Amino acid sequence: MLTNIDKLKPLRRALPFLRPYTGRLLFALLCLTVAAIAALGMPISIRFVIDYGFSNENGQPIDVYFLALLFLSLVYALFSSLRYYTVMWIGERVVADIRSAVYKHVIRMSPTFFEVTKAGEILSRLTTDTTLVQSVVGAGVSIALRSAFVLSGGLIMLFVTSPKLSLFLFGLLPVVVLPVWIYGRKVRRLSRETQDRVADSSGIASEALNAIHIVQAFTLEDLQGHRFSDSVEQSFSAAKRRLFVSALLSGIIVLTAFSAIVIVLWTGARSVIDGSISAGVLVQFLFYATFVAGSTTAIGEVWGDVQRAAGAMERLMELLNTKPEITSATGGKAFPVNGNNRVLIENVSFNYPSRPGQLALNEFFLDIAPGETVALVGPSGAGKSTVFQLLLRFYDPRSGAILIDGTDIRDMDLQALRKRIGIVPQQTVLFADSVLENIRFGNPQAPDEAVIDAAVTAHADDFIRQLPQGYQTSLGEKGARLSGGQQQRIAIARAILKDPPILLLDEATSSLDAESENLLQQALQELMANRTVIVIAHRLATVKKVGRIIVMEQGRMVDTGTHASLTEKEGLYSRLAELQFN
Numbered sequence: 001m002l003t004n005i006d007k008l009k010p011l012r013r014a015l016p017f018l019r020p021y022t023g024r025l026l027f028a029l030l031c032l033t034v035a036a037i038a039a040l041g042m043p044i045s046i047r048f049v050i051d052y053g054f055s056n057e058n059g060q061p062i063d064v065y066f067l068a069l070l071f072l073s074l075v076y077a078l079f080s081s082l083r084y085y086t087v088m089w090i091g092e093r094v095v096a097d098i099r100s101a102v103y104k105h106v107i108r109m110s111p112t113f114f115e116v117t118k119a120g121e122i123l124s125r126l127t128t129d130t131t132l133v134q135s136v137v138g139a140g141v142s143i144a145l146r147s148a149f150v151l152s153g154g155l156i157m158l159f160v161t162s163p164k165l166s167l168f169l170f171g172l173l174p175v176v177v178l179p180v181w182i183y184g185r186k187v188r189r190l191s192r193e194t195q196d197r198v199a200d201s202s203g204i205a206s207e208a209l210n211a212i213h214i215v216q217a218f219t220l221e222d223l224q225g226h227r228f229s230d231s232v233e234q235s236f237s238a239a240k241r242r243l244f245v246s247a248l249l250s251g252i253i254v255l256t257a258f259s260a261i262v263i264v265l266w267t268g269a270r271s272v273i274d275g276s277i278s279a280g281v282l283v284q285f286l287f288y289a290t291f292v293a294g295s296t297t298a299i300g301e302v303w304g305d306v307q308r309a310a311g312a313m314e315r316l317m318e319l320l321n322t323k324p325e326i327t328s329a330t331g332g333k334a335f336p337v338n339g340n341n342r343v344l345i346e347n348v349s350f351n352y353p354s355r356p357g358q359l360a361l362n363e364f365f366l367d368i369a370p371g372e373t374v375a376l377v378g379p380s381g382a383g384k385s386t387v388f389q390l391l392l393r394f395y396d397p398r399s400g401a402i403l404i405d406g407t408d409i410r411d412m413d414l415q416a417l418r419k420r421i422g423i424v425p426q427q428t429v430l431f432a433d434s435v436l437e438n439i440r441f442g443n444p445q446a447p448d449e450a451v452i453d454a455a456v457t458a459h460a461d462d463f464i465r466q467l468p469q470g471y472q473t474s475l476g477e478k479g480a481r482l483s484g485g486q487q488q489r490i491a492i493a494r495a496i497l498k499d500p501p502i503l504l505l506d507e508a509t510s511s512l513d514a515e516s517e518n519l520l521q522q523a524l525q526e527l528m529a530n531r532t533v534i535v536i537a538h539r540l541a542t543v544k545k546v547g548r549i550i551v552m553e554q555g556r557m558v559d560t561g562t563h564a565s566l567t568e569k570e571g572l573y574s575r576l577a578e579l580q581f582n
């Protein structure tokens with residue numbers, strides 16, 4: 001029992017979320033008390049109805065007792081509805097608050113967190129776990145409180161009504177409670193198992209549905225279909241076991257409970273015959289016995305929910321208490337708003353947290369003058385994209401520092417830093433929204449005309465206008481309804497709209513045909529003027545005109561120069577150039 005109570009501790013963490021609604025909670029408690037008192041009063045009126053109502057001595061008292069009974073029912077109905085509404089309202093409200101709080105927190109976590117935590121897991125916490133908490137904070141607490149009230153009141157009234165019958169009843173109690181105790185746990189374990197199996201099968205389904213093209217291209221439909229139906233069958237057989245135990249349990253409960261009632265009734269009837277109690281007292285006693293039995297069962301049922309909700313709350317709070325590794329500097333140096341955007345990467349060494357032994361950048365040094373354009377080239381895995389990740393401060397370097405206008409970016413406000421940098425990433429990310437809104441992500445305040453201008457500059461306007469609903473066309477999840485090159489141009493339009501003083505282009509034109517790329521390069525030339533720009537490119541033709549090319553290999557700068565000076569030298573660049581141009 002003690003360990004069970006310990007397991008409930010996480011539920012205390014929900015208390016801060018309840019605090020704003022203290023007034024409503026007190027009101028619910030008031031309704032609860034009034035309703036419980038009304039309910040406990042009813043059997044007394046019933047006793048008087050039976051003992052005096054049916055005797056035809058005079059018609060006087062009978063009306064009073066029936067009116068009292070009606071009045072109690074009215075009070076009970078009114079206050080239990082009020083309590084139900086209030087408590088459920090609190091449950092819904094608190095869960096809405098918890099959901100938003102967790103989401104707002106999670107969306108600020110650093111990439112490292114998402115490398116170890118699956119998005120599906122977070123989603124399930126946001127939906128399933130919060131729903132579990134809701135069932136307890138709302139319905140569960142409501143039922144538990146009411147039952148606890150009625151249970152304790154009912155017990156007292158049982159003994160008040162007839163101590164002899166009460167003692168007799170409690171002698172029989174273990175016979176009823178014991179099977180519930182034993183089988184109830186088994187049912188709970190099995191229902192937990194069913195849920196886990198259901199979660200498994202949705203995991204299997206979502207994995208395959210997210211990669212439906214691959215599944216079909218490799219003709220894995222049958223295999224995936226079997227995997228899914230296997231796990232569905234497993235959840236079915238877990239459910240079957242649970243149903244069997246439940247059915248057995250309810251059979252046993254009905255049998256023992258009815259036997260107990262019959263025995264008590266029997267004893268009671270004999271007491272009525274020998275005149276030690278009245279018929280009304282016996283009926284009153286039976287009513288209280290039903291109350292006590294009903295609320296005991298209700299508490300038993302809710303108890304399982306409460307335990308599961310405690311687990312859910314624990315997982316939610318874990319999520320809420322994880323601190324992002326990258327945090328914005330508070331009260332640090334003033335952010336140079338009108339700086340000239342000189343970027344200095346000073347001897348940075350860095351390894352990704354998941355690869356402790358492998359340096360993605362090794363004593364990397366790069367000084368970019370304000371308004372200069374620099375190109376990073378080098379083989380796959382050289383660390384080019386990593387430079388961008390560090391500039392955006394998704395990670396902090398292990399040693400060395402990155403400075404913008406002389407300020408370490410670790411001392412800057414994180415949002416202000418990222419607002420200043422525009423990126424066209426290696427993998428375009430589009431949202432299930434219209435073309436217009438997808439471009440507007442670059443600058444949510446931009447008017448429609450500005451969005452369209454950006455699309456024109458990115459050479460995206462032509463193909464967008466040919467889409468079924470033009471700029472209003474929805475792109476489907478992950479932009480599935482556009483070609484790779486079209487997606488890339490949307491991403492470029494987004495960066496153009498953001499109009500950042502520092503621009504990072506990671507293979508921004510790699511998916512385009514030679515002609516489109518040529519056109520876009522001209523547009524990008526305009527965009528690059530008066531900005532600090534870093535371009536990553538595999539196709540050396542795209543960086544031929546760039547003033548300074550940095551050749552990277554295994555996280556180091558191995559050479560630097562112009563296209564002309566680098567091709568003259570024997571080295572990595574001239575080898576790459578030879579392969580591409582000849």
Ligand SMILES: Nc1ncnc2c1ncn2[C@@H]1O[C@H](COP(=O)(O)OP(=O)(O)OP(=O)(O)O)[C@@H](O)[C@H]1O
Pocket residue numbers: 115352353354355360378379380381382383384385386387426
């Ligand atoms: N999130 C990550 N976690 C762990 N290792 C990573 C992560 N991202 C990249 N790496 C590793 O860091 C190294 C550098 O990767 P990076 O993405 O910077 O290469 P790149 O030069 O951009 O290559 P490409 O031209 O193929 O895009 C690689 O060895 C890669 O496997």
Ligand SMILES: [Mg+2]
Pocket residue numbers: 384385386426506
């Ligand atoms: Mg890359």
